[in-house]
Amino acid sequence: MSRLELLPAVDVRDGQAVRLVKGASGTETSFGEPLAAALAWQNAGAEWLHLVDLDAAFGTGSNRELIREVTGALDIKVELSGGIRDDASLAAALATGCTRVNLGTAALESPEWVAKVIAEHGDKIAVGLDVVGTTLRGRGWTSDGGQLFDVLARLDAEGCARYVVTDVNRDGTLTGPNLQLLRDVCAATDKPVVASGGVSSLDDLRAIATLVGEGVEGAIVGKALYEQKFTLEEALEAVSG
């Protein structure tokens, strides 16, 4: 059985690495330079970085230059998220050299465009399924966007390669991942799932790792690393078995 991939997160707001609570704008805690955080995770052994432009996600601006600088400075794989909703923003995201992009709002509001880019770019496109209960959230998690399993079935039929699944109410709260949500999504698709939001401990990561056989491929970790609940080295060791 393969090992759970870990994706430390760098969420960027107004040029700073921040953490939010439940993805809510205005709840930022700042953790300094995004590049310094990204390099720290790379030096600690990360194979992936989950990099989010929160201003683009919220529609309050863009950190495009900074995102390009961070992605270009790294040797590891980068999953890029936040505000990728049309040809121009997708082209800019892919031009950073990132390994894949994560579409959110577009998958809810522009289904024809998303079907087209899935067909064009295949594995380079993941879709973020950000949910409260089973209701999807878009526009920086501020608007309702349909039912999780309806949208998942549509995206599966269009050949979507991978899903990043977040329980919005766990995100940035250190209350643990929603394991049942992950199981339910894995049961509904054969495509790999990346778990996001809520990880607080090495035991949470070990619990997510038990779902690898069901289809969970990776786990995004944000606040727990920034608040030093454990180190990335410890996290990689915890899921190495």
Ligand SMILES: O=C(O)c1ccccc1NCC(=O)[C@H](O)[C@H](O)COP(=O)(O)O
């Ligand atoms: O990913 C997005 O596009 C996004 C949009 C609006 C608010 C938050 C968004 N992402 C947050 C993340 O991806 C977190 O980094 C990730 O879920 C880690 O959460 P945690 O480990 O609970 O800090």
